[in-house]
Amino acid sequence: MGLNTCDGPDFVPHSARMNGRFAEAKSEGILKHFVVAFVLALLCYVFSYGCDRHLRLRKGPWELTFKSDAEGVPVLVINQTAIGITNVVIRIEGETMGQSPETIEFTGPGDSVPFGEILFFDTTYLPGTLTLELFGHEVEMMPRTLVLNFEEHPWVSGEEIVLTPEARWREVAGGNQETETP
Numbered sequence: 572m573g574l575n576t577c578d579g580p581d582f583v584p585h586s587a588r589m590n591g592r593f594a595e596a597k598s599e600g601i602l603k604h605f606v607v608a609f610v611l612a613l614l615c616y617v618f619s620y621g622c623d624r625h626l627r628l629r630k631g632p633w634e635l636t637f638k639s640d641a642e643g644v645p646v647l648v649i650n651q652t653a654i655g656i657t658n659v660v661i662r663i664e665g666e667t668m669g670q671s672p673e674t675i676e677f678t679g680p681g682d683s684v685p686f687g688e689i690l691f692f693d694t695t696y697l698p699g700t701l702t703l704e705l706f707g708h709e710v711e712m713m714p715r716t717l718v719l720n721f722e723e724h725p726w727v728s729g730e731e732i733v734l735t736p737e738a739r740w741r742e743v744a745g746g747n748q749e750t751e752t753p
Contacts, residue, residue: 665736707739
């Protein structure tokens, strides 16, 4: 047999020898790589989820107390101690009702209010944004500001705010939106 002959049992092409030698090692190692990648992805997910959950909940919810004063005027007391808002009182003049105090922490969907209606509630990162309609007045609470009938009002702890019937958002927006048909 000559040197350049491909005949004979001892000749195996170079690429076939390499593939044959590493083929078994590759098939055993691929499963190990998938398992390691899966475990790393799972650990990253658990760590990221835990960090995100902590960031979303660390400041806590809005705490609102719905009640009526001695004359029966509806009163809303707003607290959010993590951002320094305490005892902001909103009195809604021109309305009367008998209401025993009820304090609600707004943590997620399904919360309801004793009087008024929830218009918008974003709890992605607490305290979030909470918008209420209370006897024709729109009260929007955001961490940076309080919006009363579409006008920004800075947060001042311990402040008492009086909302009058003339300040209702329909009147502010341009008169009564309901028209009578002849």
